[in-house]
Amino acid sequence: QKEVEQNSGPLSVPEGAIASLNCTYSDRGSQSFFWYRQYSGKSPELIMSIYSNGDKEDGRFTAQLNKASQYVSLLIRDSQPSDSATYLCAVNEENTGFQKLVFGTGTRLLVSP
Amino acid sequence: GAVVSQHPSWVICKSGTSVKIECRSLDFQATTMFWYRQFPKQSLMLMATSNEGSKATYEQGVEKDKFLINHASLTLSTLTVTSAHPEDSSFYICTVLAESSYEQYFGPGTRLTVT
Numbered sequence: 569q570k571e572v573e574q575n576s577g578p579l580s581v582p583e584g585a586i587a588s589l590n591c592t593y594s595d596r597g598s599q600s601f602f603w604y605r606q607y608s609g610k611s612p613e614l615i616m617s618i619y620s621n622g623d624k625e626d627g628r629f630t631a632q633l634n635k636a637s638q639y640v641s642l643l644i645r646d647s648q649p650s651d652s653a654t655y656l657c658a659v660n661e662e663n664t665g666f667q668k669l670v671f672g673t674g675t676r677l678l679v680s681p
Numbered sequence: 682g683a684v685v686s687q688h689p690s691w692v693i694c695k696s697g698t699s700v701k702i703e704c705r706s707l708d709f710q711a712t713t714m715f716w717y718r719q720f721p722k723q724s725l726m727l728m729a730t731s732n733e734g735s736k737a738t739y740e741q742g743v744e745k746d747k748f749l750i751n752h753a754s755l756t757l758s759t760l761t762v763t764s765a766h767p768e769d770s771s772f773y774i775c776t777v778l779a780e781s782s783y784e785q786y787f788g789p790g791t792r793l794t795v796t
Contacts, residue, residue, distance in 0.1 A: 599783070600782075602784065610790070611772075611787040612725070612774075614784060614785070658785075667730070667778060667780075671724055671725050674724060
């Protein structure tokens with residue numbers, strides 16, 4: 569059973585701070601890694617994809633991948649109250665042709681004004 | 682990313698009736714779509730993989746005769762919950778797969794309440 573582990577939180581940060589969200593995965597064959605944001609009562613929204621080791625930046629978001637350690641993280645700079653949501657880490661499964669995603673249970677982020 | 686719609690956004694039905702949920706890929710031809718279910722404060726649960734022109738592949742424990750999936754075109758997949766019961770009340774969400782990037786784009790979801 570492939571697994572994706574996330575701390576459920578809540579992770580509380582003050583407005584303007586950096587929020588750091590972490591995720592570990594068990595499938596060494598995984599090739600693609602995704603971060604989704606889910607607001608309460610809404611469906612998830614894709615915010616970042618990362619495929620290679622290292623950092624990938626998009627606006628206030630930076631995804632970091634370390635395949636050797638089977639670790640992926642998301643940094644949110646200058647956190648805003650509107651960033652308060654649950655962040656889901658997802659990893660694709662090698663044995664499904666990389667089509668299916670395995671989701672973590674999500675980390676709830678609270679950004680206080 | 683792809684734009685995905687679902688209809689209806691919410692539905693209330695009586696126990697024993699059937700409900701059809703549509704998932705449309707508005708700007709993208711989707712060979713593969715996925716159907717998920719999410720109970721309150723729980724994680725996403727993959728129900729099935731919907732492949733255009735062929736039978737859906739169901740996850741272990743998901744009753745294929747209860748959750749009928751049809752993917753008749755590259756832009757439309759439907760999920761029919763047959764003989765619905767209160768325990769089927771949930772948030773049903775579809776995704777489309779972008780095969781070049783392996784990204785999945787979510788529809789807005791359908792909230793089903795069975796009374």
